[in-house]
Amino acid sequence: MNRTLTLSGVALIILALAPQIFPFLQFTLTIAIAKGFAALGVALLLRAGLISLGHAMYYAIGAYAAAFMAQKLGITDFAVIMIAATVISAFFGLVFGLFLVRYRAIFFAMLNLAVSMVIYSLASKLYGITGGTDGLRVAVPTIFGMELSKDAFDGVLYYVSIVLVVALGYLIHRYLKSPLGNALSAVHSNEVRLEYLGVSAWSSLLTAYTISAALAGVGGAIAALSIGHVLPEYAFWTESGHLVLTAVLGGIAGIAGPFLGSVFLELIHTIAVGFAAEAWNMIVGVALLVVIFFLPRGLFGLFERLSGQKATDGEPKL
Amino acid sequence: MAHRTSIKTLLAATALVTSASVAVAQDKPASLDVGVFTFMSGPAAAYGMPGRQGAEVVIDMINAAGGIDGVPISATFVDEGQGAEGVISEYRRLAEEPETDFMIAALSSGNCLALAPIADQMEMPTVGWNCDSHQLFADAEHPYFFRPNGNTIAEFMAYVIYFLDNNPDVERVAIINPDYSFGHDAAEIVKASLAAFKPEVEIVAELFPKLGSSTYQTEVSRLSAARPDVIFSNLWGGDLENFVRQAAPRGLFRQSQAVFALGESSMNNVDMPEGVIVGVLGDGWWRSPDAAELGAPEFAEAYQTKFEKAPVFPAMKMANAFMVMKAGYEKAIEANGGAWPTDEQLTAAMEGMTIDTLTGSMTFRADNDGIVDQVVGMVGSVEGIEGPVLTNMVRYDGDAVLPPEGEDPMAWIASLTPDFIAAMPKPGSYE
Numbered sequence: 026m027n028r029t030l031t032l033s034g035v036a037l038i039i040l041a042l043a044p045q046i047f048p049f050l051q052f053t054l055t056i057a058i059a060k061g062f063a064a065l066g067v068a069l070l071l072r073a074g075l076i077s078l079g080h081a082m083y084y085a086i087g088a089y090a091a092a093f094m095a096q097k098l099g100i101t102d103f104a105v106i107m108i109a110a111t112v113i114s115a116f117f118g119l120v121f122g123l124f125l126v127r128y129r130a131i132f133f134a135m136l137n138l139a140v141s142m143v144i145y146s147l148a149s150k151l152y153g154i155t156g157g158t159d160g161l162r163v164a165v166p167t168i169f170g171m172e173l174s175k176d177a178f179d180g181v182l183y184y185v186s187i188v189l190v191v192a193l194g195y196l197i198h199r200y201l202k203s204p205l206g207n208a209l210s211a212v213h214s215n216e217v218r219l220e221y222l223g224v225s226a227w228s229s230l231l232t233a234y235t236i237s238a239a240l241a242g243v244g245g246a247i248a249a250l251s252i253g254h255v256l257p258e259y260a261f262w263t264e265s266g267h268l269v270l271t272a273v274l275g276g277i278a279g280i281a282g283p284f285l286g287s288v289f290l291e292l293i294h295t296i297a298v299g300f301a302a303e304a305w306n307m308i309v310g311v312a313l314l315v316v317i318f319f320l321p322r323g324l325f326g327l328f329e330r331l332s333g334q335k336a337t338d339g340e341p342k343l
Numbered sequence: 344m345a346h347r348t349s350i351k352t353l354l355a356a357t358a359l360v361t362s363a364s365v366a367v368a369q370d371k372p373a374s375l376d377v378g379v380f381t382f383m384s385g386p387a388a389a390y391g392m393p394g395r396q397g398a399e400v401v402i403d404m405i406n407a408a409g410g411i412d413g414v415p416i417s418a419t420f421v422d423e424g425q426g427a428e429g430v431i432s433e434y435r436r437l438a439e440e441p442e443t444d445f446m447i448a449a450l451s452s453g454n455c456l457a458l459a460p461i462a463d464q465m466e467m468p469t470v471g472w473n474c475d476s477h478q479l480f481a482d483a484e485h486p487y488f489f490r491p492n493g494n495t496i497a498e499f500m501a502y503v504i505y506f507l508d509n510n511p512d513v514e515r516v517a518i519i520n521p522d523y524s525f526g527h528d529a530a531e532i533v534k535a536s537l538a539a540f541k542p543e544v545e546i547v548a549e550l551f552p553k554l555g556s557s558t559y560q561t562e563v564s565r566l567s568a569a570r571p572d573v574i575f576s577n578l579w580g581g582d583l584e585n586f587v588r589q590a591a592p593r594g595l596f597r598q599s600q601a602v603f604a605l606g607e608s609s610m611n612n613v614d615m616p617e618g619v620i621v622g623v624l625g626d627g628w629w630r631s632p633d634a635a636e637l638g639a640p641e642f643a644e645a646y647q648t649k650f651e652k653a654p655v656f657p658a659m660k661m662a663n664a665f666m667v668m669k670a671g672y673e674k675a676i677e678a679n680g681g682a683w684p685t686d687e688q689l690t691a692a693m694e695g696m697t698i699d700t701l702t703g704s705m706t707f708r709a710d711n712d713g714i715v716d717q718v719v720g721m722v723g724s725v726e727g728i729e730g731p732v733l734t735n736m737v738r739y740d741g742d743a744v745l746p747p748e749g750e751d752p753m754a755w756i757a758s759l760t761p762d763f764i765a766a767m768p769k770p771g772s773y774e
Contacts, residue, residue: 048439049432049435049436049438049439049440052431052432052435052436053432053436056428056432149522149523150522152524152527156524157523157524157527158453158523158524158525159452159453159456159476159478159524160427160453160456160457162456162457162460162483174464175460175461175464176464248428252427252428252431252457253457253460253461254427254431254453254456254457254460256427256453256457258426258427291432294425294429295429295432295433295436298421298422298425298429298433299433299436303383303384303420303422305422305425306384
């Protein structure tokens, strides 16, 4: 337990210091954290054995919500944008979740995919509102009335994201340990038994689905503010696939998994693109195969080995 | 138990990525390092690869002639096919490296829109080499972002002027454009221009097949049934070639005058009927009379030798972007008394600059948008030249077809009258 905490602490310190040593990493890592949030949302549902192939839509909804507030409504406060983007994604998660969580397995995956592609099409076709495929620009927000340069704001955004990883990570950790969170594994192992225990699988899943949408929304808002531009491709199905991959690659046994997967993927991507502009897709693919072959529990498996603990109790096999 | 981020992976990965943050020196560098952003994967590589090849050829040419003030150019190519996040992250990474001096980015308008504010923020002189969205400079100033290669308004309005001059009796027009901002923007511009120049023209079909469609049979049927006098399209690359292959056997081009705004880049790959109106979105036709005097044939010959095909207009646009960069440096060096310029001196020199590119003259306006002539012509053949060429050409003065700075482009088009066309040069006036 102590070693786990120390390891996590050291990892966070490295994360916090990395941009000081390699300034360009700040952007890459901000995006990695943003996608990590969305992948964490996917990982929550994976615990219940549900694969969402459409979670990029909540990432996109968070991003577009941030862009809309900044550009169309004139709301420029960082905190307001973050909170509102999260609430809006959660709201969409709740609405779509109402019917989506009735389905399981391939039907759940495909229906999520379908809804996400509707969102994608709307984002790319409603030219007057969403700017079409050219997207929307996101101005630099103010922080409690202070106007910052984009550079200074990026710094703030990065450290706020790290704080959010800790804070939201802790909350999700508590949630997973709560009866409501444990119900997710129960849905996966035996849904009928869960119902007989008097717990509604539907409402447990709806809660999880809404939370996972909110997490993706947080990620989307961070990405929008960091990139300064939102595009419909955020909601494209390949992005959703990327999120599932990130979650599985990182490992779904712990909160750190999706973030690990995300940081790993973003770094591999950056390195591959930097060194082999024409073969980057292949390098990323090979790296993924290596992880899948040698770390069947995801990168989180490495973490467990390092911290000397292996908690398989109460966790579904994928 | 709390599980959080692991160090090992992070450490190993961070160690792999190396860069240093040292202040940029103003000494003459050993080489001029340029980040070049283009599509090298996905369907847009149909344009991105000629761009990349054009860059390779023009770099060889400039370096063989002694580089820029004795400094050779060296390029790092970045694939835009990886999506906006990856493109931005690569741009930032390169811009943070002290060796990087200049950026030529990007092909896609979406990427240019995203990169322009970052260029300003990082104070990195950047030239957009292919993106042409008129939104780019519409609501923000970008002191570090320059676009020497054209603006959608001028590009598509030129075609309307051409086909109205060429087919004065046109009554029915159909539009078939790819389903993304580029296609929709072009449709708006064509419709607005027609409303201004010939309000009685009816738009009989407006089709937006999705980018990368493999079959156009439905669209061809719709177009045949609509019986338009003119079919305007800004389909490009594989899409355009597929469309032409499927539409030609069904007689669509015998029934209607086709206008392919980006046709020049495809006319060597697909059997495009003679008489189809095509162009190059700007002046980048390497066989044009102006280009012949400015060194484009030498470029084309080097390109032909290296890649065994003639350069299409994306290659010319890329080469011209390098010429603009070269001219900017030379002007700044001269202004600086022969010493290597800082980034501020470079952008100051580029502001309002007028230069001869490989295919014509280009002037930056105060908003850094370039004024480029528009060359439009028809597919035809000329004795002595193998393969199709542009005939019956016209060269519209770039200044005349570009909305005045600061004015809403659509409102400007609406304010034009048929007299505007009367004052324009006629098809065939430029040979």
